Amino acid sequence: MPGNKPNIDRIFHALGDPTRRIIIERLSRGPTSVTHLAAPLAITLAAVVQHLQILEKSGLVHTEKSGRVRTCRIEPTGLSMAEKWIADRKSTWERRFDRLGQLLAEENQ
Amino acid sequence: MPGNKPNIDRIFHALGDPTRRIIIERLSRGPTSVTHLAAPLAITLAAVVQHLQILEKSGLVHTEKSGRVRTCRIEPTGLSMAEKWIADRKSTWERRFDRLGQLLAEENQ
Numbered sequence: 001m002p003g004n005k006p007n008i009d010r011i012f013h014a015l016g017d018p019t020r021r022i023i024i025e026r027l028s029r030g031p032t033s034v035t036h037l038a039a040p041l042a043i044t045l046a047a048v049v050q051h052l053q054i055l056e057k058s059g060l061v062h063t064e065k066s067g068r069v070r071t072c073r074i075e076p077t078g079l080s081m082a083e084k085w086i087a088d089r090k091s092t093w094e095r096r097f098d099r100l101g102q103l104l105a106e107e108n109q
Numbered sequence: 110m111p112g113n114k115p116n117i118d119r120i121f122h123a124l125g126d127p128t129r130r131i132i133i134e135r136l137s138r139g140p141t142s143v144t145h146l147a148a149p150l151a152i153t154l155a156a157v158v159q160h161l162q163i164l165e166k167s168g169l170v171h172t173e174k175s176g177r178v179r180t181c182r183i184e185p186t187g188l189s190m191a192e193k194w195i196a197d198r199k200s201t202w203e204r205r206f207d208r209l210g211q212l213l214a215e216e217n218q
Contacts, residue, residue: 008130009125009126009127010125011125012121012122012124012125012130013121013122013125014121014125015121015194016118016119016120016121016122016123016125017118018118021117021194024198025198025201028198028199028201028202028205029201029205030205074198074202076199076202079195079198079199079202080199082124082191082195083192083195083196083199085124085130086188086191086192086195087192089133089134089137089183089188090137090185090188090189090192092134092137092138093137093183093185093188096137096138096139
């Protein structure tokens, strides 16, 4: 089954929920089944499945069913897309400060 | 007026909207007034103000009124908080792959 293409709107939206961030934290340590994922979370299995669907649609997580077990793993391209968006903004911001610094230095010469 | 403390839930939620990301992109190039910010956006000034309120509450943007003009600027600690959260997950993920690589190398020896 092909994974969902990462979507930046959905990625940031998905990361805005603390339970979904806990799921991503857990999956960053390695793949696991939905049941194992749900065990430490104080919510129903149905709620976990709903969060996983949102994470899967965003392209942050990939799940695959084998027999009766659905295994979840992180989809690193999704996190990379979000990281790149932020890094690009910070880079513009920092270049601006470098230019301001240069202008100030020139004025003080 | 003190800025809003960055809040990771609100930061990711705020970044999940394309108009709000355009606002952040614009502000990463330097501070500007609400009116200038709204000009290229095909939405009402009231809608821009609503988006700015969400961005301000998340701690991504700071606005300040001086006379009749409200100036908006980026609050870099907000973006840094989101960047750090993602980088920490990627780091866990990459360490896991390093360990897997080591195990495979040892098995092949």
